[in-house]
Amino acid sequence: MITSQMLKGILEGCILAVISQKESYGYEISQKLSEYGFGSISEGTIYPLLLRLEKNSRIIPAYRQSGSGPPRKYYSITPQGAAELESFISGYRELSSAVDRLFSEMEAEK
Amino acid sequence: MITSQMLKGILEGCILAVISQKESYGYEISQKLSEYGFGSISEGTIYPLLLRLEKNSRIIPAYRQSGSGPPRKYYSITPQGAAELESFISGYRELSSAVDRLFSEMEAEK
DNA sequence: CACCTCTATTTTGCATTGCAATATAGTAAG
DNA sequence: CTTACTATATTGCAATGCAAAATAGAGGTG
Numbered sequence: 001m002i003t004s005q006m007l008k009g010i011l012e013g014c015i016l017a018v019i020s021q022k023e024s025y026g027y028e029i030s031q032k033l034s035e036y037g038f039g040s041i042s043e044g045t046i047y048p049l050l051l052r053l054e055k056n057s058r059i060i061p062a063y064r065q066s067g068s069g070p071p072r073k074y075y076s077i078t079p080q081g082a083a084e085l086e087s088f089i090s091g092y093r094e095l096s097s098a099v100d101r102l103f104s105e106m107e108a109e110k
Numbered sequence: 111m112i113t114s115q116m117l118k119g120i121l122e123g124c125i126l127a128v129i130s131q132k133e134s135y136g137y138e139i140s141q142k143l144s145e146y147g148f149g150s151i152s153e154g155t156i157y158p159l160l161l162r163l164e165k166n167s168r169i170i171p172a173y174r175q176s177g178s179g180p181p182r183k184y185y186s187i188t189p190q191g192a193a194e195l196e197s198f199i200s201g202y203r204e205l206s207s208a209v210d211r212l213f214s215e216m217e218a219e220k
Numbered sequence: 221c222a223c224c225t226c227t228a229t230t231t232t233g234c235a236t237t238g239c240a241a242t243a244t245a246g247t248a249a250g
Numbered sequence: 251c252t253t254a255c256t257a258t259a260t261t262g263c264a265a266t267g268c269a270a271a272a273t274a275g276a277g278g279t280g
Contacts, residue, residue, distance in 0.1 A: 009115025069256035
């Protein structure tokens with residue numbers, strides 16, 4: 001199981017990654033993350049995070065009507081957001097490599 | 111750069127992994143993590159985390175004298191700690207797979 | 221002796237961030 | 251009218267990494 005603590009610091013970058021592919025809105029992003037295998041990300045997590053990214057100019061919103069339900073708030077990534085995404089990706093790869101080294105040494109020990 | 115937020119929820123499992131290989135103490139663990147590539151983990155992070163793990167019976171301490179400096183507090187892993195480590199590893203692999211899927215789709219998009 | 225460096229642990233208080241719970245609201249089916 | 255699905259926002263809480271400071275032993279330098 002993916003614990004909520006493990007998502008910290010990862011989720012923000014992943015949401016930037018989703019938006020960088022194609023503009024999207026909160027509800028759709030949470031569905032996509034679920035499809036990727038992140039598990040169910042709650043509304044209380046996703047909306048405050050999007051508002052924070054918007055406030056820090058990592059993404060910009062555009063309201064559009066929807067055929068089924070209230071209007072959607074589509075976000076697209078800004079140059080600053082793209083820069084942060086790149087920095088997140090390199091940081092994640094660094095961490096991932098470190099964990100892999102640790103795990104493989106641990107496996108060898110057995 | 112590995113941000114402090116990215117370490118949340120990862121670090122605890124990694125410290126359990128280090129201890130599972132061989133009993134160790136705070137100062138040595140922080141050096142090992144640095145060697146693995148986690149960057150410099152501060153004392154304010156490592157010692158409270160070890161005390162928490164000890165309190166929850168994931169590890170047990172044993173004081174031993176050291177030739178150079180104050181006595182060391184060696185920790186070894188308990189059965190509960192080993193169980194939590196396994197659960198952490200499987201959760202981490204889940205998360206890692208999800209991120210990989212997301213990244214590879216993002217790369218393909220370019 | 222005084223001072224510095226390295227080893228080693230502990231504690232306090234703070235900042236970040238995921239989440240449950242709740243509120244609000246539009247569309248459509250029964 | 252009720253239920254269900256879509257869609258966003260807010261409040262308050264819990265978990266955890268970290269800076270900073272205190273304490274302490276051993277060895278070397280001036």
